[in-house]
Amino acid sequence: MSAPDTRGYFGDFGGRYVPEVLIAALDELERAMMAAFADPAFWAEYHEVLRDFVGRPSPIYRCERYAADVSSVPLVMKREDTNHTGAHKINNTVGQALLARRMGKRRLLAETGAGQHGVATATVGAKLGLPVDVYMGVRDIERQALNVDVMRLLGAQVHAVASGTQTLKDATNEAFRVWAQRVEDTFYVIGSVVGAHPYPFMVREFQKVIGIEARRQTLERYGRLPSDVIACVGGGSNAMGIFSGFVDDRDVKFWGVEAGGKGVDGDEHAASLRAGSIGVLHGSRSYLLQSAEGQVRETHSISAGLDYPGVGPEHAFFKESGRATYVDITDAQAVEAFHAFARCEGILPALESAHAIGFARELAAQRGADDLILVNLSGRGDKDIGRC
Amino acid sequence: MLEDAFERARGEKRMAFIPYVMAGDPDLETTEAILLALSDAGADVIELGVPYSDPLADGPTIAAAGQRALRSATHLREVLALASRCRERCPPIVLFTYYNPVYQFGVERFAREAAAAGVAGAIVPDVALDESAELRAALQAQGLTMPLLVAPSTPHPRAARIVDAATGFVYVVSRLGVTGTGNAPDFAPLRRQLASLRELTDKPLAVGFGLSSPQDVRNLGMLADGVVVGSALIDAYAGARAQEAATRVRQFVAPLIAACFLVSP
Ligand SMILES: Cc1ncc(COP(=O)(O)O)c(C=O)c1O
Numbered sequence: 001m002s003a004p005d006t007r008g009y010f011g012d013f014g015g016r017y018v019p020e021v022l023i024a025a026l027d028e029l030e031r032a033m034m035a036a037f038a039d040p041a042f043w044a045e046y047h048e049v050l051r052d053f054v055g056r057p058s059p060i061y062r063c064e065r066y067a068a069d070v071s072s073v074p075l076v077m078k079r080e081d082t083n084h085t086g087a088h089k090i091n092n093t094v095g096q097a098l099l100a101r102r103m104g105k106r107r108l109l110a111e112t113g114a115g116q117h118g119v120a121t122a123t124v125g126a127k128l129g130l131p132v133d134v135y136m137g138v139r140d141i142e143r144q145a146l147n148v149d150v151m152r153l154l155g156a157q158v159h160a161v162a163s164g165t166q167t168l169k170d171a172t173n174e175a176f177r178v179w180a181q182r183v184e185d186t187f188y189v190i191g192s193v194v195g196a197h198p199y200p201f202m203v204r205e206f207q208k209v210i211g212i213e214a215r216r217q218t219l220e221r222y223g224r225l226p227s228d229v230i231a232c233v234g235g236g237s238n239a240m241g242i243f244s245g246f247v248d249d250r251d252v253k254f255w256g257v258e259a260g261g262k263g264v265d266g267d268e269h270a271a272s273l274r275a276g277s278i279g280v281l282h283g284s285r286s287y288l289l290q291s292a293e294g295q296v297r298e299t300h301s302i303s304a305g306l307d308y309p310g311v312g313p314e315h316a317f318f319k320e321s322g323r324a325t326y327v328d329i330t331d332a333q334a335v336e337a338f339h340a341f342a343r344c345e346g347i348l349p350a351l352e353s354a355h356a357i358g359f360a361r362e363l364a365a366q367r368g369a370d371d372l373i374l375v376n377l378s379g380r381g382d383k384d385i386g387r388c
Numbered sequence: 389m390l391e392d393a394f395e396r397a398r399g400e401k402r403m404a405f406i407p408y409v410m411a412g413d414p415d416l417e418t419t420e421a422i423l424l425a426l427s428d429a430g431a432d433v434i435e436l437g438v439p440y441s442d443p444l445a446d447g448p449t450i451a452a453a454g455q456r457a458l459r460s461a462t463h464l465r466e467v468l469a470l471a472s473r474c475r476e477r478c479p480p481i482v483l484f485t486y487y488n489p490v491y492q493f494g495v496e497r498f499a500r501e502a503a504a505a506g507v508a509g510a511i512v513p514d515v516a517l518d519e520s521a522e523l524r525a526a527l528q529a530q531g532l533t534m535p536l537l538v539a540p541s542t543p544h545p546r547a548a549r550i551v552d553a554a555t556g557f558v559y560v561v562s563r564l565g566v567t568g569t570g571n572a573p574d575f576a577p578l579r580r581q582l583a584s585l586r587e588l589t590d591k592p593l594a595v596g597f598g599l600s601s602p603q604d605v606r607n608l609g610m611l612a613d614g615v616v617v618g619s620a621l622i623d624a625y626a627g628a629r630a631q632e633a634a635t636r637v638r639q640f641v642a643p644l645i646a647a648c649f650l651v652s653p
Contacts, residue, residue, distance in 0.1 A: 007518065017487055019445040020516045021539035021564055024546070163451060164441065176444050181565035183541055280488045280514070281442065293463035294492030295441040 002247070004314075008197020008284075011320060013313035016196040018176070018283045025183040030198045032103045037205065042098065049094050050209065053127065054084045056091075057213045060221065060374075065344040066357070071364035074222065077347075077377040078214045078242060087350060087379030088210060088238040089120035093189055095206030097124040100187035107182070108132045110189045111175040113140055113168030113234070114305035114352065115147025116379055117191030122156035132156040135174045137166040140304045146383050165298050168234075168308045172282050192235025193312030196283030200312050204240045211245020214374060227371035228363060230255045231378065232355040233273070233326065234305050236312035238378035243324065253325070256315060257359045259301035260328030268300035272311040273319050273326040281310040287319070302331035302388060303351035305379075329355040335388040337361065338381060350379035351388060389480040389508040390533055390556040393432045394592040394613050403608065403648040404432035406594055407641060408484060408618030410453035411436050412462025416470055418629045423470075425634035427478045429641050434478060435511065435616060438467045438485035445486075445513040447568025449619035453626075464489045464498070468505045475506035482535065482556070483510045490523070499526040509533030509556045517550050524553065535559045535594070540581060548588050557592040557614060560585065562599065569600045569619045575607045582611035602647035610650055617644055 008014045016026060036042040050056040059082065063075040080088040093110075100108060108125045110132065112118030118134040125132035134151055138160050141148050151158050164170035172194075179188040193200045193207070218226055229246055231239035233256040246252040261269030269275065276287040281296055289297040289309040301307040318324035329337070334351055337358035342348050349357055353376070360375045367373060397404035407426050411419050419436075426434055439457035443450065464485065471481050483502065490498045490512065502510065509532045515523055517536060524534045533556030538547050540563060551558050560582060562573035578595070585593055595608055596616030605615050624640035625633040 015519055016516070017514045017519055018516065019513050019539070019566075020537040020550075021445075021541055021561060023516050023518070024539075024541040024543055163448075164455075169442065173442050173444055177447070177566045180445075183564060280491055282444075283514075290488070290492065292492065293465070294489035295439075295458065295463070296488070 004197060004201050008201070010314045010317035013286050013316040014197055014200060014284045016283060017280045017285065018196045019180060021180045022183065026196055026198070032099060033198055033202050036099050036102060042102065046095055046098055049098070050091065054090050054094065055082060056209065058082050060214060060217045063345055066341055067361045067364040070361065071367055072369040073364050073367040074372045075360060075364055076218065076226070076372060076374050078210060078374060080210060080238065080376060080378050081347065081349065081353070081380035085116070085120050085123050086382065087116040087120065088207060088241060089117045089191060090123065091209055091241065092191070092203050092206040092237060093117070093120040093124045096187065096189045097128055097130065100130065101128055103187065105187035106130065106185045107187070108189050109175055109179055109186050111135045111168065111171040111191060113171065113307060114303065115140065115144040115151065115383065116305060118156070118158070119147050119150050121189050122151045122154035125156065126154045133178070134158045135161050135171045135178065137161050137168060137171045139166040140168065140171070143387065144304050144383055167304070169296065176282070192237040193240045193314060194235040194282055194284065194310055200284060200314055203237050204244055204314065207237050207241025208244045210238065210241040210376065211243060214242055215245045218372065218374060222372060224372060225249055225252055226374035227367065228253045228255060229374045230257060230356045230360050230363065231376035232257045232306060232352045233311060233315060234308050234352060235310070236315045238376050240312060240314055242376040254318065254323060255359065255363065256324050256326040257355045258326060258328045259303060259306035259355060260330040261300040263330060264328050267297070269328065270299035270301040270307050270309065271328045272309060273315060274328050284313045286313040286316040287311055302334060303355065305350070305352040306355065327359055329358040333358045338388055348381035349377055350381045351384045353378045390433060390482070393480055394557065397432050398613065401650050403605070403612055404594065404614035405430065405641070405645045405648050406433045406435055406614050406616045407431050407621050408435040408437060408616055410439065410450060410457050410622060411467040411470055412439055412457030412460045413453040413622070414456045414629060415460045416462060416466060418633050419470060420474060421630050421634040422625065422637050423474050423478050425637045426641065429638050430645050431479055431641070432614070434481050435484045435618070436467060436471060436481050438464050438483055438489055440486040440489055443486060445566055447566040447570065447619060449569065449622050450567050453622050464493050468501050471507050472505035480508035482508050485510060485512060487512050487515050495523055495526045499530040499532060503530035503532055507532065509535060511535050511559060513537065517553055520553065528555065537561050538585065540564055540577065544584065547585060551585060551589040551591060554591060557594045558585065558589065560593050560595045560612070562595050562597045567597050567619055569598060569623065571598060572604060573598050579609065579611055586611065602643045605644055605647035615648060
């Protein structure tokens, strides 16, 4: 399994572009993370919480009807929607919150877009007795109101971020600023494989459980590995989580599905890898959507969880090295997949996951019975009811 | 250029006064008027902010100033042109810019064009020591300085490496957090940090973040070589344009500059 280099780079991507005030905290985090990763007792507790509290392992499920009209390929879902709180996000927050407690930190801080990461952080904070502050853009608060209520019920403080685009990008800016003020006693729980080193690596390691389980389950059930693994990509954590279980299986193709919004030829999308360029945002060098002058652009996606101008540095590395291929699915295609999947399979997918599901149908048409498509169903769609 | 400015202040037994202004807030004409007013008032060095969409190290005042400047279409190229126009009439200008605009402009090209514009150096708050080598080398090759920041959270051995690598001056961040006037620094630990940095280096030490009043300036005593005032200055001219903004700036900085004299002149 590939780790970034000592400066936190995956190839040319990653690093640590943050103000000096945060460097000592990142060093402290990196040391504590390495010690925890080397400690079997840490992993034992992590897996125990995932089993008893989150409900892992999550099942895999072979779709009966969704793409049966276009292909005989087995189409298999990794059911992260069955996790407690309804998405993959909690795998990561369990890991980070346990690490925070081990470091003696007294508060948790998180940014959130769709609210899934905020809910997952609030949940783990409640469980461990750590107060949680969540920063969320005003626009996201409006479009994901249900999750805001849930966070508050769990005892978290939800802070509305009214600056800039009022979405995940600016919520993340604000979380960094608040962290800079409270570095001494606060643990910043980042929600995706983004941010300054060691976050992209750490979040991947906490999401890797998805891929490790899925690999074992596919082998057990079907006696073979998938030909293709598909996941939606916002910051890229559910994708990196499932990919990393198969990274050494060179014949397994990886497909990252970005938010095509109203079309990647225009300005209203969030497809950083498909349509962006290399730059620095939120502490690392990666692909991002920006102007020629290096101003980060406003993005658009019907799904709040994908509405982000950056992407994790390891995805940029996978793109450059050709290990993964990045495609996009538009708002309209995602909504269509959302409805079709609900009716064909009896599962409401999150709008984010509906992007992966939409692309899976396209890919299925090019695959046959000997292949096997594995899709990360990253979350459930209750939060999106009434929005599409 | 920078060294001379600090040298002169030191010779006059005072701290150098380093105002921060956001270029293009609300338009470049206003910024030019402000720069000239600051020069007349006796600023020793000027930090000129380059607008950026995602200023992680800045509090609400400077972030909002940057948004206003972006609305007037001010980007790195326009800021360099402004610096060039003002070079004969201003004290040394140090750009304060986040990394991404520089990266898109091209690091080498940035250093070249900044030198051509007569700029003295660049402070890049999201490029700490660890990522600074390439940019520092490019700037140095053009004779430009790159002050680095030291924060209250910086461990001592790291601070030693930072002051070694910093050129022009060392930017001492007065407190945890971001720029802004919300909470004043806690001066006792700040003075201790300045004293310990003083033992490490003869390079000028300039203190910034959260300084807004003459009393804040006096609280630094003899321990710093310069004081940076940003958010409070921007608040002082917010809403005004051109000459009116310049007048407000003159009124605002006069007592701050007076407070920089360790011995009353
Ligand atoms: C269900 C779901 N899937 C995917 C994402 C996108 O995040 P990532 O790309 O980090 O997996 C989110 C983000 O909120 C989400 O809630």
